[in-house]
Amino acid sequence: MNRKGVPLRASGYSEALPLDSKSRLPLLEELPWPNSPVFLDSSGKEQFSAFLTDVTNHELLASKGLASRLALMLSGPPGTGKTLLAGHLASQLGRKLYVARLDSIISSMLGDTAKNVRSIFDFVAGKHAVLFLDELDAIAKMRDDRHELGELKRVVNTVIQGLDSLDESTIVVAATNHAQILDKAIWRRFPYKIEFGHPDLDLRHALWSHFLSASEDQDQQISVLSRMSNGMSGADIEQHALAARRRSVLDSSPLDMASLGGAILNKKVDHRGDASARLSDLKRRLAHHLVNECDIAQSETARFLGVSRQAVSAYLKATTDAQ
Ligand SMILES: Nc1ncnc2c1ncn2[C@@H]1O[C@H](COP(=O)(O)OP(=O)(O)OP(=O)(O)O)[C@@H](O)[C@H]1O
Ligand SMILES: [Mg+2]
Incomplete structure (x- = not known):
């Protein structure tokens, strides 16, 4: 990956690239x-x-x-x-x-x-x-x-x-x-x-699918990610997706959508690391964000978080009570 300083000679003979006369670094x-x-x-x-x-x-x-x-x-x-x-x-x-x-x-x-x-x-x-x-x-x-x-x-x-x-x-x-x-x-x-602008909903969907290497049966979860990632760039989406896939490989577990959603949420709503937050706390905050701010149905939210609909209702109620 270290491109800098490694002259590329992709096609056999190539004319020497122009250099800066003082630093001797290539200009191109x-x-x-x-x-x-x-x-x-x-x-x-x-x-x-x-x-x-x-x-x-x-x-x-x-x-x-x-x-x-x-x-x-x-x-x-x-x-x-x-x-x-x-x-x-x-x-x-x-x-x-x-x-x-x-x-x-x-x-x-x-x-x-x-x-x-x-x-x-x-x-x-x-x-x-x-x-x-x-x-x-x-x-x-x-x-x-x-x-x-x-x-x-x-x-x-x-x-x-x-x-x-x-x-x-x-x-x-x-x-x-x-x-x-x-x-x-x-x-x-x-x-x-x-x-270029920040990617719109359809484009975010394509980017998440590509970078998560998602299968068709993950399409609903990809939709949720697309809706909650408004304002993120393609490079941001790539970074989050690859981090989630790395975790999944190292933990030998399926993609953890709740943690991925939590990472996106943290970037957007606050910058505290989530390391110490309990999973249920994360899911409660995510449920609140998805339903109330991204306008995502409770059933879809439940599927995304991998919990029952009753659990989502309970999360929402707990959030309301806490406010
Ligand atoms: N529209 C996109 N399609 C596919 N991949 C994308 C897209 N946008 C960003 N990416 C991913 O993010 C990486 C960074 O994108 P790129 O370097 O092209 O951004 P840029 O617009 O040139 O940014 P900068 O203004 O910082 O130079 C790409 O290599 C790619 O992996
Ligand atoms: Mg660039």
Whole structure:
């Protein structure tokens, strides 16, 4: 898993990656294509497939004077699948994926940033690859007191020149968590955009099913998890799911939905560790949360918690009494 510092030579001979002249660290990484699926909501799917269609029909569109720059901006909160989607794009088109993390280029190489940015664009020119500019908003964050304004302008201009100089066949994908702080002139150079939000109910369902490797008979429990995980990112869901599966393997027991629900609940409603909480206390709080806040039926709640309906009624009553 340790990708950093390990140069990837996926396909035999490859030209040396450009380095920063002072630190000798590579400015770009060639990343392997992902081997896990990416889940998108319906508008994300539509925009992604529209972009793919335009890429594959680029010559036809160009011959009619209708081609636009193959530049796609991915914006949205952390852990929602932007980097993963850039990988899928490269893999679906059979192209190499070169990733430049602008935050590291900028933070470590004060002064040399514009030169580094230029080297990146020079390197990918003519390679028929996907250039992925990750953390593009790092440029905008240069507006702090460590950098002079002149340097920021130089870097923004270098990025713009780089984008303008690229040959038609190079695809540029950029990702940002903060679309609103990006320089407008850079933003305009990305005709294609996909906005990521926190996953909606259907998407959460797909993510839970996938990461829990759930069977069809667990579908109702997956529905409960999906409903109670509003506001979580795909990466959060992955983390919770894998932790639950690890526990289940190590304890040689089936997936413990009540503990998984409890972990989600703790993240959402308070941050006390649950280690000391008794299981019945956890189930009581979960029952209250699922029924009263997620609007989940008592029978479904009972199945999720692995207890009887009477137990759920008792939990709810106990909670009411305690208030
Ligand atoms: N929509 C999704 N489909 C499938 N997996 C996802 C999705 N969103 C998140 N994940 C899981 O979370 C991990 C992190 O996602 P990713 O690195 O793509 O997020 P990101 O949007 O690039 O975040 P950041 O803004 O922090 O860079 C992925 O490798 C994947 O395992
Ligand atoms: Mg990312």
